[in-house]
Every structure is written in C-alpha cells, then in structure tokens.
Amino acid sequence: MQAKAVGLYQGLPISDPASFQDIKVEVAQPQGRDLLVEVLATAVNPIDTKQRQGQVATSDPRILGFDAVGKVLAVGDRVTSIMTDDLVYYAGAVDRPGSDAQYQLVDERLVALAPKNWSVAQTAGLPLTTLTAWEALFEKLPLKAEKQANLGKTVLIVNGAGGVGSIAIQLAKWAGLTVITTTGKPATTAWVKQLGADVVLDYHDDLAKQLQAAGYDSVDHAIILHSTDLYLPLVAPLVRPLGTIVAVVTNQQPLPMDLLKPKSLNFAWEFMFTKANYQLTAMATQGMILARVAELVDQGVLQPTTKRVLEGINATNLKKAHAVVESGQMLGKLVLTAPFDAANN
C-alpha cells in the first residue's frame, strides 16, 4: 500500500527548499515482531538534525523521525505484547525508516502503550528523551529507578532545559535525588525550577564557585547534555571521587581523560539507539521503561515537556521544526501532529 511521508535525498541546509520533500512510499505488512503503526504525532530531536546534515546522497529517500505516538493497524505473526487498535508510543530505531511518515513499522520490544491522560502531542515529546534520561540515570549511573530511592544523593545535569534535561530533572526528583542543573537565561531557569531542579547554576559563570556558594563541595554524579568537549573539563573537578560522568553528545576532539584519573572517576556514554542498532536482548528494556514511564504519567508524577506543537506532518512543518531544533535554543520538545500533510501553520 502507498503512504505519505517526508523524505530527504541528501544532507542540505534546512533553508534549502529541497532539504525535505513530501513523498510517497510503499508500506509493507508487518512481519515477525513488527507492528504497523499509523503515526499520530512525532517529535524532532537533535539526532534528526545531525542525521539530516550527515545524509549522503541517496536515490531512495531517507525518512527521519524518532519519536512517535500512533495507532496499531496490524501486527506481525510473532508479536505477543501489543494488539491492533492499541495506542502506542516509542522512539524506534535509527537504522530503520522513522516516524516522519503516515505509517511506520516498529519492533514491539521498543514499544509501550501510551499514557492514558495526555494528548498525543504531549506524549510524542517523551520517548527518545525519556529513554535517554532513564538509561543515563538508572543504567549508567548507580542509582535506583524507584520513588525516593536515592535520597541524599546529588546529580549535576548540564543543560537542564533541553529535551533530555527537561525529563531527566523530573525523573531524578521522582527518584529522590537532589538535582543541580545549568541554564543561561531567566526563561530556562524558570522552566527547570518548575520541573523541580533544586539548584540552578548559570553556565556563563564559574560552576565550582556557584556550587560551593549553594552549599555543595561536590556532586555524586553528572550527566552532560551539551558539548562534551566543553563541559568534561569543567565537570570533572565537581564530581566526588569514584563518581560517574555520563555524556550523550559525541566529542569533536579527543578528550583529556587524565583529568578523571586521580579520583578514579567513571565515564559512560549514553546512546539510546545502541540496544536496537545491535539487536541486543536489552532492546526489550526500552519497551519496559516506556511502560513504567506511562504509569508515572498516569499517576501525575511527570509533567509534559512538549513546549511547541505544529499541526500537520509535512515537509514545510518539518523544515520549520528542524530550523528551531538546530538553533539550540529550544526549550523542552517540539512536536508535529497529524493530520498528515495538513495545511501548514
């Protein structure tokens, strides 16, 4: 069957009219553990802009989009956990066609039922950032993924107002951590405080001095959500001996890891797509994490991080969305909702 999608044929500047194009693609019936999903909303993340920029010329268009809420239309013969007509949410896999499309195939292990009480626009802001934040906090850091289970422990979250930061702050507070974060202007400071941050440092000024002024000699662990090159040398002195630093942004230059040696620090990469890319058994943990997060949403523990919604999934709106995300100024998440190919706004 034929379906609409937004595709790209090569990595062009987002200002180029051809950077994204409305296309038609053939949709296959789901096999094995795949679900066929009708996409109702999708979000744009920094990885979309990086993948777009790096796309080599291709005659088969590439379809991006790694956050979706949608309705299950059909299931493969080995699917056990999801049924037709379920409303699901997921980030999916970076090496398969994404959610900037009317219909998408996704492995059931990466999927959970969507929260009951949020709009699709609110829910579409969750999967990629929530999986990243959850894995960073509870798989990469030695912290427990339970309510109030980490009282007395501190975590520094560099760049708390972005997509991952906005959900990481909330998950960390739920888990009982003291959250110290960085922002650069009043609007983002207000936002991270609303999300629960205990201490907010201005990234323009000396972090160590501000931390000390706030009454902390060090933090137990840190999560760097902005330039790893810039922040690793700034964050290493702030983490207590034997602590762990998690990073999500690929370094552009080799890193001065010797700074971490005297304190026997640990450094961990969090890349949400590792599990699916390598088809690890641990893939199934992503569906489980999203199921637990849906519970937290339904219990009223989490507040939405979606801050802007464009109605209509199409090339025009996707270009707008990429331009905003690319600027690095986005607070929380930006979501595109169905109808597919609606009038632009």
Added chain:
Amino acid sequence: MQAKAVGLYQGLPISDPASFQDIKVEVAQPQGRDLLVEVLATAVNPIDTKQRQGQVATSDPRILGFDAVGKVLAVGDRVTSIMTDDLVYYAGAVDRPGSDAQYQLVDERLVALAPKNWSVAQTAGLPLTTLTAWEALFEKLPLKAEKQANLGKTVLIVNGAGGVGSIAIQLAKWAGLTVITTTGKPATTAWVKQLGADVVLDYHDDLAKQLQAAGYDSVDHAIILHSTDLYLPLVAPLVRPLGTIVAVVTNQQPLPMDLLKPKSLNFAWEFMFTKANYQLTAMATQGMILARVAELVDQGVLQPTTKRVLEGINATNLKKAHAVVESGQMLGKLVLTAPFDAANN
C-alpha cells in the same frame, strides 16, 4: 626513635648514584588509627619509578615503597582491628612515607593479617597489584567477587604477565570468567598460561583477527594494564555493546572517546590510591579486600606472583629493583626483603 630508610632528594635517573640514599629518619609513635610496623619485605611497582622520576627537589627526603609485609610494633589509641605482634600486609598510601624503611606508619583500615602459608617475599608481591586487580574486576566492572560467580563472561586483560596482570588473571579465573590476555614472547605466554589464561593473543599482531580465530566475536569487558593511549583504540572495537573498559595507566594525549559512543561503552579509571588520598569511607574496603585475598591464598586458590627477590632493603638493592621495573620487562613482581641494610646481592 631513629630508624633506617632509603630516601630520595630529587628525581634522578636510576643510574645516578644519588638516586637513592641510605638515610636515618625519626619514627613517631602511632596516633589514632595508625599502626607502627616493622617492615619485613617490600615490593617495587611502576608507581615507585614514576614517583621517583617526578620527584621535585626536597630537603626532607621522600621515602617510596607501596607494598609491605611487616610485624606490628605498636598501635594508635583508636585502632580496633589489629594488635601488636600481628603480621600484616598492605599497600598503604602514596601521600605518606612508604615501606622502603625499617619502620612505617599505616592506617589500620588499609591493612589485613598476612596469609599464613606464604613467605614474606611471596606476600609482599600482593597488596598493590591485588587491590588494583580486585577493584578493577569487582568494583569497576559489573562482576561478582565470588567463586565461579561469572561463568560465561569474558574479560580481556591487556598485558597479563605484568604485576597487576599476573594477579588479575588468577582472580578472574577464581570468579569464573573466561580470560583472554596479551603477551609478546614465549616466556610471558607460558607464565600467563600457568596462571590460568584461557586465550593468549600476541600483541604484535592484529588483536581482532586473533580473537576471532580463537572463536570470540567480542569480549564482555576489558582491563588495559599497558599504554592507554596505544590500547584504547585497539580494544574499543573488541568490547561488546554496553561493556566496560577499565584503564590504570594515565593517558599522555587526549583520548578518542568517540570510538566508544556507538556501543554506549563505559570507561573507568582504576587508581588504587584514590580511596586513601581522599580519605574516603571506602578506604576500609582495602583492608577487607586484603583479608579476603589472604583467605584465598590460604585456601591454595592463588599462586605467588613474586618472581625475583633481593635480600636486603637498602639503596643499592632499590636502585637495582627500580632499574628492572623501569625497563618494563618485569614478569610478575620484584621484592626486597629484610634484613634492613644487609649486604647487597
């Protein structure tokens, strides 16, 4: 009271007659949690040669030596776990006078009773390397410190024939791991096989090809005990997604950490002196580790790694020992035994 020691006044080449000097020092009575120990044997580790080379000129002589077996002569008023006349072993702290001395003060938390059945020369080869290997395997890697508790898991130990490698192989085998290690010549290969290594790779040749030829696509984790600069890029491709690489040798250049990102690998520094340098509560784990290792020795689980013994702790023998360790060709451990200031050999 006055005692003999071997001291240095500045970092000189080991061929310089003044690189180490026989000196006399004042010995204080133990306070608080300190023990006063009569040193019966000490070992020379790579950290001794690095500390010697980097020593700035000082009028108060520096005393190195971070491995000792000795008899407790007196205890501080807050000591609870050790008594006068106990035979103890320990690595001690790098920021206090070391064990190249007739008497030494050491915090009881870093100390355990020596194994019963080994000679002091055999036991003196243990503490620093064993603490490093144990912490790397069971604190930095997600492995259990119990007999046969990690069956089916693989660890790559780069440079298995050196001091840390020689004990790491044995501890890993006790814990049930499959051990893959690297060597460069027949003598070291025979040695690591005697210690229990399952697969030995020649570091002169392509590690990935040899690993594959041995029937392994990847290893679960790796411990790099030689140049981190050289081996990190070679080891990263061999470790399975979500695995951990531990390193013990400070990098000389910034490291290409981006190589570890696609697989979301973890990187951990193991520096044995972190706990004592920062006076962490975790200091006490070092005494506990040595107590468990003494049990393993007494149960016949471990074989000695001491491969060479010089009788007499004095400047002449210490120069010989540093020259050997500095050459990087040492198999296992080199130990100096009392009597203090005996005839050279």
